[in-house]
Amino acid sequence: MTGGDVQETGAVWRVPAVRALLAASVLGFTSYAATLSALPSYAVRSGAGVAAAGLVTTVFLAATVLTQVAVPRLVARRGLGPVFAAGLLALGAPAPLYLLGDSLAWLSAVSTVRGAGFGVLTVLGSTIAARAVPESRRGEALGVYGLALAVPTLAAVPGGVALTLGGHFPVVAWLAAVPVLGLAAVPALVRAVPGAVTQASGQPSGPAVRASLGPSAVLLVVTLAGAGLVTFLPIARPDGLVATAALLVFGVVGAVARWGGGVLADRVGSRVVLPPALLVGAAGLAALSLGLGSDVAVLLGAAAFGAAFGGVQNTTIVVAMARAGEHGTTTASAVWNAAFDAGTGIGALAVGVLAAALGLDLAYAVLAAALVLAVPLALRVTRPR
Template sequence: MTTAGRRSSLWQLPAVRSLFALNVLGFLSYSVLISALPAQATRLGAGLTAAGAVTTVFLVATVLAQLAVPLLVRRWGLAPVLAAGLVALGAPSPLYALADDVRWLAVISAVRGLGFAALCVLGGAIAASVVPPERRGESLGIYGLAVAVPTLVTVPAGTALTLAGHFWVVALLATAPVAALVFVPRATRSVLRPGADAPAPDGRGAVRAALPPSLVLLVVTLAGGGLLTFLPIERPDGALAPVALLLFGLTSALSRWRAGVLVDRVGARLLLPAALATGVAGVLLVALGLTGRGGPAAAAVLTGALAFGAAYGAVQNLSMVLALRRAGTGPAATVSAVWNASFDSGTAIGAAGVGALAATGLGLPWTYVVVAALLALALPTAVVVGAGRERVSGSGPRPAAAGPPRRAG
């Protein structure tokens, strides 16, 4: 605590370094498949709706399991639950390469979703517990960088490998969470335990506090799910989709990291609405670019992906910091579950809903315009949440299971 309390580098903390490595490996499995798996489903003959449903099944299983993670940690402990989650996420991944039907892809995804839930809810526990509150945004920024780094490289790489007929390589790369097991002991050793005089947690209050910023996050991840799932399907030939996803991952990683430092210093009053407005512009540019071909159209898609990536990363960090601040010292495990459920629900809705709407005859470009309108409708909520004050609901250290959320992602 004392090391983190000074303005020294948080990278000096062994727990932060272990957490970074653990999440890079854990989220590599998520990001390498998020666009590759729907593309593989279409190669097996699935339509747009069925291809998006594979991602939806994975995320629905994740959301449902997230609600049980705090209970499992209280029963079995933080390290065993996190380790089991890493195994469940990584070990079944090679089975994707053996599947010849989209239904088997969905079954494997459901199992992996259970493991992903544990990583999502518990992955940020150390980031909140080893630094004082005034450095939490920076710590979560480092954590977000660990989650975003795999997105930077593996989303476009997984898509390119799958479109080139090398999906088996993607399936093997997705086993990376198993290697992350070696970092679990050091990453969990420094997590604070609740004191004997800690007040009873206000679970309902934490849910109410986390809902508004999580609603903003849900809309942004809905747009992200629609972009990551269907851009490679809409532009399967050439380098446009992989390059766009590379730019998306780059700006998402950098903005999530730097937004954490900025929110500690200047607050979220202007940052959250500005990030959301940038996302609106980015999605509109992608929609515009998909209506044409050639250099100007490609430039619009790439610029839009870059802008939306910046919004996507920043909103992740800002919304989680605001959710924790609004909950005060309430049960952060509950805040984490609400935040993560919103993230994954939004991504699942985007993966299924964008494809279903586009398949009605509206087409993907106009569907993205509808998505941009949804983002714009969330701007008033972002203004109110960003200007809100912290709610204090108790005192004392947080439980071991009380980590803030993650991603990425």
Template sequence: MSVKTVESSLWRLPAIRQLVLLTLLGFTGFAATLASLPWWAVHRGASPTAAGLVTTVMLGVTVVVQFLVPVVERRLGTGRTLAIGVFALGAPSPMYLVSTDLAPMLVVSAVRGIGFGVLTVLGASLTAVLAPPGRHGEAVGLYGLAIAAPNLLVVPGAVALAQNVAFWPVVVLATCPVLAVPSALAIGGGRRPRVAHEKAGHRQAALAAVLPSVVLLTITLAGGGVTTYLPIERPSGLLATLVLVLFGLTAALGRWRVGRLADRAGTRLLLPGTVALGVVGLAALAAGLWQGMNILLLAGAAVFGIAYGAVQNLTLVAAFARARGRGVSTVSAVWNAAFDTGTGIGAVVVGALAATGMGVPMALGVCAGLIAVCLPLAVMASSARHVPGGRDHQA
């Protein structure tokens, strides 16, 4: 069977197509405000440190909700739970235009965080349920591409719209998840999938997901700092947009293409290797900001983007492999909680470090050091290897 046939066959599954569509719409709404809303808050008078709270509050609520999603799904089924989630993510967005004070922004972000928590847990867990045997890495890659595409286009595009046009087009994009309600109902219908009924092994599944999730948290922490403070540190609309586009593009390619490699070779070498690549890329990005070298800044963003995307895919595959089929929704909840915790606290951690006098470039350099410290954890986290044929074993 040709590579082309293997890749295209996943698109013949209606549920995969619905999952990709729902993910695109849902993450478009999330990405629209990820970098532009902190900029908007600063533009309306908030301090840079306080502006990071709009991301932190949303993702803080998201993390809390993520651990409750498996319980809600068992009661309502996948379709209705997803529909409620995407509606909650998109519908409150126009309220950002009602008041430009920070407190109302935080309230709206908190409500949206509820919906984002539902979307992230069920989207990731459905990759394990819908993927054919031996194709989980590839399914995660397609799911990751649907996440990365909005990060590539919408994150920098929303910044450009906010800085050069107005903020209301950003709000329109942030409302897009409402359009995903029909897809949410279609993918789940009235059924409760196997993943929703798993009750045994949740504690073991959570423990199995811890190491990959810690590795994920460190790199998403750095990514949250980059996306939040790059537009503030480099207010030139063209440069900030170009760097974010490059970061998003390479992250999309890394997260998408590494999936097939994981299915063939496992994560034992891939995960530590991509973590090390992330250290190099983030250090170069920080040095480019510090020295004002735009070429180094762009190169660092590209390299860090590849690692940022690849580590996301590989840690999810590794977490499911370590759990050996137990508590799929629990694995997804732990992994997503780490992802969103990292992104959320990154906005505050980088801002707090920068406020001490070291500045944003040095704060990102500290983040690169933190990722380097996690290299041994990446080796241990990838000890379970996913192989073709749908079997997971110890490497």
């Protein structure tokens, strides 16, 4: 089956490949979300400084990015099933090992292995979701994929923080092991996935890489800012309640915006969605900068930035794949996912350094300015070709 065999109308989630993908991916993304904000908070409570707290996330995502670059080649050589299964195993199995020590070195070592597994999951998930439907419905399919994954993970990010701040990090560590259960869904995924996804195209990857760099650079700026929100907001508001609520709002709004942005991009074009989304995100970060001590400002800022985060996320991958062409979708997915996770990893460290030097309020102001500066690039990459 190929994307062209799927009807132009009807529910995207009913496509067998999409359903099998969701069954295998939900547990993996839950594991990632549970530790994303929890690990930096755990590191701080264990004695690490604020600037160093983001190092664990940076190491995790550095391993993710390095693996993402290799995924297309690994699938061509080993096949989709073994590579996907290895990713689930690497992401989930080591998670309980966090409990054996609380030093930054140990937490980073465990995160390195898990990050490699997450790299596999991200590239293959986006590729399969995009190739399982016609190109005219690609934005919707990627949006449905993102929305479905967000439903279980919405509770995992704030829940992981709440458990950690409440002294229950062992629960988080064991929850992060659940991707191992996803191995049971891999055979069904392999049977349902379009064969073209696993076949080498014979096309050079260089043109696809270059075509997807622009939209991926826009995404990198936004995910860098996102890391500043999810990593340091719980540290700035250690009472737990407001930070947990803000992360939940960010996740809910972001998930809906990712789906809605995909549908809108299919109908009216990415150029109508991407630049305005950046400006909305900048406004949200400005609200955080000016009102970090205000509960209302924190919640409104998180909501506005969540809307931008979801809209930019889906729109940039649609643009990257369109620019890369049909034979370049796996490569475009790898570049896009590498930019997503590189931005998150760099942001976790860079925003920590900025916050230590300037204060978190000014660090958020710098991030707001970065989103505004990315608008011209967004206009260029969405220009009709």
